[in-house]
Amino acid sequence: MLGIENVWLFVVSGLLLNLIPGPDSLLIAGRAATQGFKAGSAAALGIGSGTLIHIIAAALGLSAVLATSATAFTVVKVLGGAYLIYMAISMFRSSSAAGNTEVMQKPQASLKRIYYQGFITNLFNPKIAVFFLAFMPQFISASSDNKALAFIVLGLIFNVNGMLWCHLIAWASSSLSNKLSVSITTKKWLSRVTASLFGVFGIRLLLTSQS
Template structure:
């Protein structure tokens, strides 16, 4: 780590864990998918979130995240798009409740796998909290005089992605397991899904109204 100019790596890991432990759009999406479609869907969501983190890490390494954050118009557009997307997902969950309430968790095909993965990726990429974390936090752990800044950012991004994948996979497994015991009761499953859909909408509105 030192050869790349990375400093205070332990503190970096702690910050990553705290970010993942803070409930947000990514966590809501993973829990929502796990509740609605089971652990496999939750794990696919975790993979999609991780892919989004890899994109953030790459953009951060080459300075593109900084350009986005310094443009008020661009940052506002990302924030509104992220909020609108969460509201859209929440409404879809609410509208599908009555039709799905009496059914078991649906079997996922290849097309469903792709949809879950892509939606999770978009949720992460359009999350301003993650953008700001990469922009404001990562530079604090890379020496200004490091000759390998891009490599250092990419390495930190890889560590961030691995920790995020482990944390989110655990979240998906826990949510999916808890819901599995309730899936035999259509009424309980119905209200669980409705609660998650409402949470998506609330998160989307909160994200869109958050000040820059």
């Protein structure tokens, strides 16, 4: 009916792809390590929401615009790269402010704000849209009666598996931070390292070519 093929291979491939570190997993790990599991979970849910938009866009063919239009691709990547750099600067400022106080402010950012950070970070990454457009059709038969629905089903499978992995990252980062009894100074430098990596990811995204 839907013409979905090799679901097991799709699941395995998706899980392996989720293991590759990027700004999404970095945001989750950083927030969970400094603010706890709930913060990491909020970031993960925001990322999952952004991924859902990419899935729907791919199903409707909107991602094809990013893949074929240099202007659209450039606009989205500039927005995404600029936001990552903005996050890097904001985290640097927050870590400096926390370092000047004797008590670590908890939470440094609200769960709602962290959710939107995850959402925007994921949404404005054109590489994700192009990825879905290139990856998922391999598992949909050319004779499928409803390719858009097949796209959505596969996308939901990918997203659910991704959320499980993201929450595992959040739990592991939070647990490790608690077990090690991370000091305020350590959290400050961890935040700065995370901010630096966000800056690097932002610059890399700005330099990304469409091909």
